[in-house]
Amino acid sequence: QLRFVESGGGVVQPGGSLRVSCAASRTFDLTRYYIAWFRQTPGKEREGVSCITHDSTRTNYADSVKGRFTISRDHVKNSVSLEMNSLGPEDTAVYFCAAVEQTPFLSFCWGVPDKGRYQYWGQGIQVTVSS
Numbered sequence: 001q002l003r004f005v006e007s008g009g010g011v012v013q014p015g016g017s018l019r020v021s022c023a024a025s026r027t028f029d030l031t032r033y034y035i036a037w038f039r040q041t042p043g044k045e046r047e048g049v050s051c052i053t054h055d056s057t058r059t060n061y062a063d064s065v066k067g068r069f070t071i072s073r074d075h076v077k078n079s080v081s082l083e084m085n086s087l088g089p090e091d092t093a094v095y096f097c098a099a100v101e102q103t104p105f106l107s108f109c110w111g112v113p114d115k116g117r118y119q120y121w122g123q124g125i126q127v128t129v130s131s
Helices: none
Strands: 004-007 010-012 018-024 033-040 047-052 059-061 069-074 079-084 093-101 125-129
Touching: 004 093, 018 093, 018 125, 033 069, 047 069, 047 079, 059 069, 079 093
Parallel strands: 010 125
Antiparallel strands: 004 018, 018 079, 033 047, 033 093, 047 059, 069 079, 093 125
């Protein structure tokens, strides 16, 4: 089963930047999967932040992060990262990466990712924006 290792979270001041990444073992080629990032705060629904297609031809972002966050793949490291800039306290959350395997019959990442579509999940990593 596909498993992720998430890294890069932490504490940053408002206006600062942070990168979170999720990597998979070489057993699973992440270019076969659509990857998304979600985030969740206590008492709230897990919300979609960004996604990238299996072939990196398309990305999408929630309006709240558009222009500030960038999702990308690193094929050498078999990982996907989310670069977060101009962070504000509202970005404080546990961030999760998730994946769904690409098939000839369905395609994803046409808009903000829907958590119900994704099969595999990382354990989550805390991002805190605070002065």
